[in-house]
Amino acid sequence: MDFPTLIQILDSTLRLATPLLLACLAGLFSERAGIFDIALEGKMLAAAFASGAFAAISGSAWIGLAAGIGASVMLSLLHGLASITFRGNQLISGVAINFLAAGLTVLVAQHWFQQGGRTPSLLGDGRFSPIKLPLADTLSRIPVLGPIYSELISGHSILVYVAIICVPATWYVLFRTRFGLRLRAVGENPAAVDTAGISVVGLRFAAVVICGVLCGVAGAYLATGLQAGFVKDMTAGRGFIALAALIFAKWRPWFALYACLLFGLLQALALRYQNLDIAGIAVPVQLMDTLPYILTVVILAGFVGRAVPPRAGGEPYVKER
């Protein structure tokens, strides 16, 4: 593998890791607050459709982004209504939301655009175009570091940089602010938070809405950044890979970045090579596709560093009377 190929693979790794990272951080907020969310997939899908559709109609990627966030937050609120207000089963609610998004996106896309469940291809300002960082052209002639700067670090759409900035931002919010402390507490011991006179319901809804916003950005990136428009089922399991990454990272922001980069690399390799030859052994693409899930099961099994979820995760909070 020569150097330019390596740069290309890493470049595509970064692109493919972006939606995973955004969805993973979304899940991090929700699950740290004690609300399991297996509907990352559905929220991303709804956001991808809404942003693809509204960007196509308005011609602006920014309006698309806003619509994507809106659609995703609506599903988040539905999840909140079911699992926080009515204390329903969070996992069942998640399953329902995934199907709801899978069905509704195609139904509405067909009704609006009559293109077999897709949105029209986005042109020009309908997409987030690559941003050239300062001096990218000038520095590109420097050996090794030049291409790394001009091709790997520069030249992505703004949402890629947003996703990366979200990592320290998430860390700061969760571990250095009062809101973050309370949010983590509500995922570990909601009764204690309640005793302190802080609203468990309010905190959990806040977490769920943040989760919706981030999933919205992730979905918008799929339809208006990574690709040009929405196609049926375009999330293709990314929400579940993000969930896997979240467990792999043991619900920590920086490790979420590493896990998503690893899973992004696997996707980039699977996309580029049908059969990867590692030391004379042909690795089929199917193995590369399923490796994130296999690794997550291994981590969950606790053979390599046990993953312990937030203690109150999945349990609806019932106030004592």
Add this chain to the structure above:
Amino acid sequence: MTVMPKWADVILVPLISLFLALAISALVILAIGEDPVEAVQLMIEGSVGSIRGWGYTLYYTTNFIFTGLAVSVAFHARLFNIGGEGQASLGGLGVALVLLFLPWPHWTVALFAAMLGGAAFGALWALIPAWLQAKRGSHIVITTIMFNFIAAGLLNYMLSYTLKPAGSGDPASAKFSPSYDLPTLNSILTDLGIQAARDDSVNVTFLIALLACVLVWVLMWRTRLGYEIRAFGHSETAAKYAGISPLKITVIAMLISGGLAGLMAINTVMGEAERLVLNSTGGAGFIGIAVALMGRSHPIGVLLAALLFGFLYQGGAELSLWTSIPAQLIVVVQALVILFTGALDNMVRMPIERMFLAMRRG
């Protein structure tokens, strides 16, 4: 729950949930510019309006009975088996291996062997998540989701490399021997002297599915094991105190659950496709969740809910043929049924409970 009489809990609440789900579905149809009344008429005509329609409706029902029972058995042990899809596709692999590589003298023997193969592979695929949950405390929902994807990858690999006949382009196994063809219900009726129209969708597997309903009922309510599973589901600590081993119950409940999901493959793989194709399950594993929730995890409820979803599936397929409503409408209905009967159960239940409370006081 002592507030409500039993009939309200078993019949009234699910019916109201179903009504809400269908009402919102009708609004969705209106919103995409179609006529819900006409849509319902088309669905009824296409699914139960003809013998052919009934054939497909019951064919889908057969799948949903198996997956619905699979989810139900796990629910009784308070285990949420989301992996029915993966277990059913592994079941398909088991059925295909048994039928492709071993010779069988007659379809009856082949069917029996295929059932064993399908159930064994499905159960095996459920065993690992069960063991990990009981022994290592890893959440069964997450592991079964992961196992769905791993199963998809494994089947994709097997069909692209190992099972694909030489020279064939599409990822599918070779056809099974024609002597293993399962008789259709129609041909059985004809043999009995009853004239029916030509169809080759619903087959003897439907009768096996009905038998499975009875056996699951006997198991859950008439055997010691079923009692232990239900006791474990009601209270893990109480079950432990009574000497019931959590490891044993988790593993056995999931083995039965995975085995039932795997049995679905005799209908789809052996009965319909007569070879193993990619995505032979067609999402039936997930519909099992809706069926189990709707049917309150009771075999009779599962049977009725499976019939309803069979009707919706066949009707939805017809609908997408004759109107511009995509078949994804059924996915929306399915989502709404799961939402109202599962996640928003309390929303439906609480006002009814209040009503009964008021009636008792009044």
